Amino acid sequence: MNDPRPWLDEAARLWADHLADVGPESLGKVSACAGWTNRDLINHLIGGGYRYAMLLEGASAADTLTTRDVDYVGAGDPIDAFWLSDNAFRAAVDAADLDVEVDHRAGRRPGRQLLVMRIMELALHSHDLSVGLDATWVPSDGLVGFVLTDAAPVIDELRAAGLFEAPIDPVSDGAADRLLAFAGRS
Numbered sequence: 001m002n003d004p005r006p007w008l009d010e011a012a013r014l015w016a017d018h019l020a021d022v023g024p025e026s027l028g029k030v031s032a033c034a035g036w037t038n039r040d041l042i043n044h045l046i047g048g049g050y051r052y053a054m055l056l057e058g059a060s061a062a063d064t065l066t067t068r069d070v071d072y073v074g075a076g077d078p079i080d081a082f083w084l085s086d087n088a089f090r091a092a093v094d095a096a097d098l099d100v101e102v103d104h105r106a107g108r109r110p111g112r113q114l115l116v117m118r119i120m121e122l123a124l125h126s127h128d129l130s131v132g133l134d135a136t137w138v139p140s141d142g143l144v145g146f147v148l149t150d151a152a153p154v155i156d157e158l159r160a161a162g163l164f165e166a167p168i169d170p171v172s173d174g175a176a177d178r179l180l181a182f183a184g185r186s
Contacts, residue, residue: 004115005093007146011122012086014139015045018129019079027073031132032185033125038132039073042082045125046072049085052114053092055102064105089118106161113154119143120151124183137176144175148182155183 019042027039036044050072051064072081098112123139124147130137158164165184170177180186 004119004146004150007119007143008090008115008122010140010143011119011126014143015122015126015129016079016082018126018133018135018137019082021133021135022078022129026133029132032128032130036128038129041125041128041132042078043070043072045121046078046081046085048118048121049082049089052118053088055104055114056089056092056096056098056111060103061105106158106163116150117154120147120154123147124179124185127180127185139176139179141175144179148175148179152182159184 022038022042027037027042029038030036031038031041033041033044047067047070051067054064054067055061072085074081093111093115096111098115099110101108102111102114104114104117123143126139127137129135155164159166167184168181168186170181171186
C-alpha cells in the first residue's frame with residue numbers, strides 16, 4: 001500500500017471545510033448519523049482522533065472508553081478542537097510502528113488500518129455533517145477511490161459488527177454516490 005497520509009490530509013481538509021460552516025445555531029440540528037446531532041458527530045470525530053492516538057500509543061479499547069463522555073466541543077472553537085485532535089493522531093502515527101496490532105473496540109488490527117479507518121471516518125462523516133448543515137459534499141474522486149478500495153474491507157468488517165448500515169443502491173454512477181451507497185448512506 002502506498003503512503004495514505006496525503007489522503008488523510010485531504011480528508012481532514014474536507015471535514016474542516018464543513019466544520020468551518022458550523023455555527024452555534026447548527027450544533028443542535030440533526031446530522032446524517034441516526035440519533036446524532038451535528039454536535040454529537042463533531043464530538044465523535046474529535047474524540048476519535050484522541051482515541052486512535054491512545055490506541056497507537058498502546059492503550060486498550062477499554063482505556064479509550066473514558067474519552068467517550070468528554071465534551072470536546074465545549075464552549076470553544078470546534079475547528080481548533082479538531083486540529084488539536086488531528087495533530088495528536090498524526091503525532092501518534094509518526095511515532096508508532098504501524099505494523100503492530102492495536103486493541104480497537106471492533107477487534108485487534110494493525111495500526112496501519114487505524115490510519116485507513118481515520119481517513120474513511122473523516123470522509124464519510126464530512127458527508128454526514130454536510131447533510132446536517134444542508135451543504136454540498138464534494139470529495140475528490142481520488143479520495144473516494146481510496147476509501148472504496150482501501151477501506152472497503154474495513155467497512156464490511158464493521159458492518160458485520162453492526163457499525164455500518166447495509167449497502168444500498170447508489171443514486172447515480174458517480175464515485176461519491178457509489179461510496180455513500182456502499183457505506184449504507186444516501
